[in-house]
Amino acid sequence: MSWRSRAAGQRGGGGLATSLKLVPAFLVSLSAIVSAQDTAPLPRGPADELTVYLMTMGPGKAVWERFGHNAIWIHDRARGTDQAYNYGLFDLRQENFLVRFLQGRMWYWMQGFPSESYVQLYRRANRSVWVQELEMSPEAKRDLQNFLEWNELPENRFYHYDYYRDNCSTRVRDALDRALGGRIKDYAGTLATGKTYRFHTQRLTANDPFVYTGLMLGLGQPVDREISAWDEMFLPLALRDHIRNVTVRGAGGSPVPAVRSEQTLFESTERPPPQAPPFWLPAYMALGVVVAAATIALARAGTGSPASRRGFMALSAGWTLLAGIFGLVLAGLWAFTDHAAAYQNENLLQLNPLQLALLPLLVRSTSSSTGRLVWISGFLAALSLAGLVLKLLPGFYQVNAEIIGLALPIHLGLAAACYYLSRCIPSRASA
Numbered sequence: 001m002s003w004r005s006r007a008a009g010q011r012g013g014g015g016l017a018t019s020l021k022l023v024p025a026f027l028v029s030l031s032a033i034v035s036a037q038d039t040a041p042l043p044r045g046p047a048d049e050l051t052v053y054l055m056t057m058g059p060g061k062a063v064w065e066r067f068g069h070n071a072i073w074i075h076d077r078a079r080g081t082d083q084a085y086n087y088g089l090f091d092l093r094q095e096n097f098l099v100r101f102l103q104g105r106m107w108y109w110m111q112g113f114p115s116e117s118y119v120q121l122y123r124r125a126n127r128s129v130w131v132q133e134l135e136m137s138p139e140a141k142r143d144l145q146n147f148l149e150w151n152e153l154p155e156n157r158f159y160h161y162d163y164y165r166d167n168c169s170t171r172v173r174d175a176l177d178r179a180l181g182g183r184i185k186d187y188a189g190t191l192a193t194g195k196t197y198r199f200h201t202q203r204l205t206a207n208d209p210f211v212y213t214g215l216m217l218g219l220g221q222p223v224d225r226e227i228s229a230w231d232e233m234f235l236p237l238a239l240r241d242h243i244r245n246v247t248v249r250g251a252g253g254s255p256v257p258a259v260r261s262e263q264t265l266f267e268s269t270e271r272p273p274p275q276a277p278p279f280w281l282p283a284y285m286a287l288g289v290v291v292a293a294a295t296i297a298l299a300r301a302g303t304g305s306p307a308s309r310r311g312f313m314a315l316s317a318g319w320t321l322l323a324g325i326f327g328l329v330l331a332g333l334w335a336f337t338d339h340a341a342a343y344q345n346e347n348l349l350q351l352n353p354l355q356l357a358l359l360p361l362l363v364r365s366t367s368s369s370t371g372r373l374v375w376i377s378g379f380l381a382a383l384s385l386a387g388l389v390l391k392l393l394p395g396f397y398q399v400n401a402e403i404i405g406l407a408l409p410i411h412l413g414l415a416a417a418c419y420y421l422s423r424c425i426p427s428r429a430s431a
Helices: 013-021 097-103 115-124 136-149 168-179 184-190 197-204 209-218 236-245 281-302 304-335 355-365 371-393 400-428
Strands: 051-056 071-077 083-091 105-116 129-134 158-160 190-196 226-228 248-250 255-257 259-264
Touching: 051 115, 051 136, 051 168, 051 236, 071 115, 071 136, 071 236, 083 115, 083 136, 083 168, 105 115, 105 136, 115 129, 115 226, 115 259, 129 236, 136 168, 168 236, 184 236, 184 248, 190 197, 190 371, 197 209, 197 371, 209 304, 209 400, 236 400, 281 304, 281 400, 355 371, 371 400
Parallel strands: none
Antiparallel strands: 051 071, 051 129, 071 083, 083 105, 105 158, 129 259, 190 226, 248 255
């Protein structure tokens, strides 16, 4: 899906005028990139004046492109037009965009573009483009066209974006389901997939370990519930695949496939995303163990070596600061934003704002502070361990083994190092 959002404070009106001035450069130049000699042959419809296609674009390299994108393409023979209606538009330069993004209150909008130019945009980005001609009555096609033109009006085009529940692909799904008389939801509404939102997020972001880790930290329990095929259509490629199995009432009244024909307009040379998430748990655990071992070793050596002492301070304080800041972010996402996917996040047991209470004690590490240092570091280690033990209860089902595998060894190592310091610093003071 194309993750571009509008962040104005109102629908239409003056906000619309502002947003249209700030449309990203790729939208402004869209009409200028038509190149007839490079454009793939366009599929043409039957004798009736409207032909409807589901257009699906494959993943790109950027994080907001990894989930793919789609649009509804209507070829109107009477008007001589080809319009691709896109629900995934946003603008990073909009007023208060960052604030609305953090709050989870982003405004996206839909707009139609000449389809040949639109295809060219994705060809040049080396992203695959597929089209599926849909089986609809002439009345249904005209109704869909009228709906999309109504939806494109300034007062109707904006919507509150949600990554999983209301995005550019679910909007396409809903518009097509309406035109097909609810046949998509009839087929997919209760069809189990055995997958979750997190499953797809993991596999589609595996090309970037830092983005992958950040998302695994920030996503809470809501993304770990099994989703239906209807829910899975938040992914454009899932909508493309599932609609092949939908049937509609044909001209004679008997069921016929909803997809009349398919065509690949462009095939990307990039490797497609994996079909399953990577298994990186051993790597996360190994990194956690290495940091823990280094923390303990530096604490032991630091009693007689200033350089090792500074190394221990840098490593332990760095982890404490990082974990505390991330803990504040996770708590804030749950308590103060509309990012529903970040609610009920068990990772707060691993990265906790209380970590920040350790920071001044670590900096001093005197005989008078080591007792509190031991108690707080031990408590944080116990919280992290509880996050693992609580997995035995049915209410703790979040898929966060990688985060536990990274954080738990570090918490235990830091608690052990603090305990060692509490035993050594007093004895040095009395000597």
